[in-house]
Amino acid sequence: MSTETTSEEHTSERGLVDRLFASPFLTDLLSNRLALIGLGIIGMLVVVALYARFVMIGGLTPDLTPIVSSKLGTAPSMQGPCGSSKVGQSIQNAGNCPYPFGTDIQARNIFDRVLYGSWLALKWGTVTVGISTVLGVGLGTLAAYYGDVTDNVIMRTMDVLLAFPSLLLALALVAIFGPSLTNAVIALVLVYTPRFARVVRGAALKVLEDEYVDATVALGATDPRILVKHVLPNSLAPITVQSTLNFGLAIIDLAALSFLGFGAQAGTPSWGAMLSEGVNYGLLSGQWWWSFFPGLFLAVTVLGFNLLGDGMRDALDPRMRETVD
Amino acid sequence: MTSKRFILKRLLLLVPVLLGVATLVFAILHLSPGNPARVIAGARASEAFVQRIENDLGLNDPIWIQYGRFLGDVVTFDFGRSYTVRQGTPVSTVLQTFFPTTLELALLGQLFGILIGLPLGVLSAVKQDSLTDHFTRIGALAGISVPIFWSGPLLIMLFAVQLDLVPTSGRLGVAYDNPEITGLITVDTLLVGDIPAFVDAAQHLALPALVIGIYATALISRMMRSSMLEVIRQDYMRTARAKGQGAKITVMKHGFRNALIPVVTIIGIQFGSLLGGAVLTETVFNIRGIGTLLVEAIQSGDYPVVQGTVLLFALLFTLVNLGVDITYSYLDPRIDQ
Numbered sequence: 192m193s194t195e196t197t198s199e200e201h202t203s204e205r206g207l208v209d210r211l212f213a214s215p216f217l218t219d220l221l222s223n224r225l226a227l228i229g230l231g232i233i234g235m236l237v238v239v240a241l242y243a244r245f246v247m248i249g250g251l252t253p254d255l256t257p258i259v260s261s262k263l264g265t266a267p268s269m270q271g272p273c274g275s276s277k278v279g280q281s282i283q284n285a286g287n288c289p290y291p292f293g294t295d296i297q298a299r300n301i302f303d304r305v306l307y308g309s310w311l312a313l314k315w316g317t318v319t320v321g322i323s324t325v326l327g328v329g330l331g332t333l334a335a336y337y338g339d340v341t342d343n344v345i346m347r348t349m350d351v352l353l354a355f356p357s358l359l360l361a362l363a364l365v366a367i368f369g370p371s372l373t374n375a376v377i378a379l380v381l382v383y384t385p386r387f388a389r390v391v392r393g394a395a396l397k398v399l400e401d402e403y404v405d406a407t408v409a410l411g412a413t414d415p416r417i418l419v420k421h422v423l424p425n426s427l428a429p430i431t432v433q434s435t436l437n438f439g440l441a442i443i444d445l446a447a448l449s450f451l452g453f454g455a456q457a458g459t460p461s462w463g464a465m466l467s468e469g470v471n472y473g474l475l476s477g478q479w480w481w482s483f484f485p486g487l488f489l490a491v492t493v494l495g496f497n498l499l500g501d502g503m504r505d506a507l508d509p510r511m512r513e514t515v516d
Numbered sequence: 517m518t519s520k521r522f523i524l525k526r527l528l529l530l531v532p533v534l535l536g537v538a539t540l541v542f543a544i545l546h547l548s549p550g551n552p553a554r555v556i557a558g559a560r561a562s563e564a565f566v567q568r569i570e571n572d573l574g575l576n577d578p579i580w581i582q583y584g585r586f587l588g589d590v591v592t593f594d595f596g597r598s599y600t601v602r603q604g605t606p607v608s609t610v611l612q613t614f615f616p617t618t619l620e621l622a623l624l625g626q627l628f629g630i631l632i633g634l635p636l637g638v639l640s641a642v643k644q645d646s647l648t649d650h651f652t653r654i655g656a657l658a659g660i661s662v663p664i665f666w667s668g669p670l671l672i673m674l675f676a677v678q679l680d681l682v683p684t685s686g687r688l689g690v691a692y693d694n695p696e697i698t699g700l701i702t703v704d705t706l707l708v709g710d711i712p713a714f715v716d717a718a719q720h721l722a723l724p725a726l727v728i729g730i731y732a733t734a735l736i737s738r739m740m741r742s743s744m745l746e747v748i749r750q751d752y753m754r755t756a757r758a759k760g761q762g763a764k765i766t767v768m769k770h771g772f773r774n775a776l777i778p779v780v781t782i783i784g785i786q787f788g789s790l791l792g793g794a795v796l797t798e799t800v801f802n803i804r805g806i807g808t809l810l811v812e813a814i815q816s817g818d819y820p821v822v823q824g825t826v827l828l829f830a831l832l833f834t835l836v837n838l839g840v841d842i843t844y845s846y847l848d849p850r851i852d853q
Contacts, residue, residue, distance in 0.1 A: 225653075225654075225657075347532060347533075347536065348536070350533050350536070351533055351536030351537055351539075351540060352540075354533050354534075354536070354537050354830050354833060354834050355537070355788075355826070355829065355830045355833065356788035356789065356791045356792045356829055356830075356833050357788065357789070357792060358789075358792030358793075358795060358796075359791065359792055359795065359810070359825075359826060359829050359830075360826075362795070362810060362811070362814060362826075363541075363544055363814075363822060363826045364544075365814070366544065366548060366814040366819075366822050367544055367547050367548050439661065443661075443663050446663060446665075447663065447665060447792075447796055450663075450665045450796070450799075451795070451796070451799060451811055452811075452815070453814070463665075466663075466665060466666060466669075467665075469669075470665070470669045470800065474669050474672060474673060474677075475677065475684060477677070479673055482666070482669055483670070486663065486665075486666030486669075486670070487666075489663055489666065490658075490661055490662045490663060490666060491661075493661040493662075493663070494657065494658060494661035494662075497657055497660065497661050498657065501657065
């Protein structure tokens with residue numbers, strides 16, 4: 192192969208998927224047991240979420256009544272989970288267990304609500320991380336590529352956003368927008384975007400130093416072409432790692448905002464809102480299951496993303512130690 | 517050693533960031549829905565009264581005059597007066613009252629994290645791939661994955677409700693006086709020699725500090741492990757061992773200090789998460805600190821308090837990071853060049 196065969200042709204000959212399989216990244220990742228466990232957790236969660244959204248609730252316009260409001264009269268309220276022997280409450284028969292996680296004060300089936308919560312967590316987690324990634328990648332590559340004033344304006348703005356502890360900035364932003372799940376997502380996007388921008392800028396600067404980029408410039412490639420064809424694909428790995436680790440963080444932060452009453456509002460079957468209700472009304476009176484199960488699902492989900500993210504980071508560069516807070 | 521020029525440079529770099537922070541916080545107040553004058557006056561106040569308050573607050577001045585005045589106020593730590601619950605109290609006084617509680621909580625949690633996390637990280641690295649290492653790693657990962665607003669209630673359920681070892685919420689039992697000298701209740705009760713009150717305060721603090729401490733431990737031990745692993749493979753470690761120095765002394769004398777550098781950074785960065793964690797912990801344990809203050813202020817539309825709290829947090833966070841950079845250059849003199 193002659194030296195003229197620059198990455199321009201490389202990219203067209205070998206697609207992204209081929210490149211991924213050829214790199215030691217995937218083999219490293221697949222030999223990491225903890226990362227596989229993480230992948231397994233996320234896989235199961237996706238199945239549960241899809242089941243909850245499309246089978247349990249069904250239809251394109253889902254009937255959320257049974258999980259959002261109570262169906263009083265059909266279920267006993269404050270029923271303990273299967274096998275629990277809470278004094279004053281009937282023990283559910285082991286063989287016949289309609290409420291595996293018990294019911295809350297409004298006689299809502301906590302099991303159904305927790306399952307639907309995984310759909311909400313994945314959906315809003317994807318939206319939050321997706322938008323922050325796109326914005327961060329855009330701003331980061333622009334800053335790296337154009338440098339000078341563009342770089343300074345973008346990165347100094349990011350510095351200001353990074354000067355706030357993340358949850359507090361999100362809280363302050365929610366104070367402007369008003370409490371709701373959508374506004375919590377917008378606030379978190381503004382909080383996460385700078386992190387992506389910084390990671391991407393660093394990765395892009397590295398790529399831009401490579402000689403093949405100079406070669407493509409010499410061949411007359413336009414700015415957008417260089418950015419999309421060369422800079423972006425080659426910065427993909429750190430972006431993916433950052434997205435995965437941030438996914439867990441996004442789910443936990445969204446739940447935290449909901450827990451504080453600034454995200455999903457009371458009654459919504461989101462894990463954070465359920466935890467809030469369970470802690471406020473069920474904790475001291477002994478109804479532990481009300482907050483236990485939503486929290487368990489939340490913790491295991493975040494663990495899954497952290498396991499996978501950690502594994503990806505190790506596979507990408509065992510010495511890369513940059514942690515996100 | 518640390519050069520004055522380096523510190524000066526870092527301090528100067530701080531100015532634009534802090535100016536940006538102040539501008540953003542100013543924008544928060546002015547983009548917020550609702551009229552502050554209306555919040556102060558109450559829903560049934562007459563239009564004339566609301567307008568009088570607007571004039572008093574200078575809300576009818578051009579925005580750039582308001583902005584200039586705001587910057588002047590910020591420099592003198594004058595954040596205005598609280599609108600609602602503590603109506604008329606200067607925000608700086610409100611912050612002074614609530615801040616020590618949060619500081620006490622965050623510091624104790626951080627201390628817990630450092631005391632347990634550092635040795636765990638070193639142990640985990642020295643015994644890489646052993647059972648100890650696996651347990652520490654998985655434990656640490658679980659520690660950062662479990663949300664504070666879940667682990668907190670679980671601990672309350674176990675230690676406060678079931679075992680009745682500690683109180684479920686608050687900072688000090690009603691039977692005891694809060695001496696209010698430094699604002700740190702455990703310190704104050706000791707200063708006046710009120711041992712029963714100190715024990716009570718410590719019992720109240722135990723669970724919330726544990727919750728924050730677990731999170732801090734997890735972060736620090738993870739960082740310490742990976743940092744130590746890298747240092748262990750360095751040539752100077754092998755040289756020290758080749759000289760005949762014992763393994764333990766080599767790890768402590770040469771390894772620890774070098775491995776500590778990135779860990780100091782993470783301790784600084786996580787201070788921000790700890791402050792965020794304090795908001796959640798205070799809510800869970802019903803502690804009257806800056807965190808619960810902020811949440812209440814947002815709920816009641818008390819924007820000067822929101823503004824003051826957020827500014828204070830940002831300032832603290834930035835200063836801690838500056839402190840980290842300086843410590844960093846002290847630990848590794850090559851940095852400031």
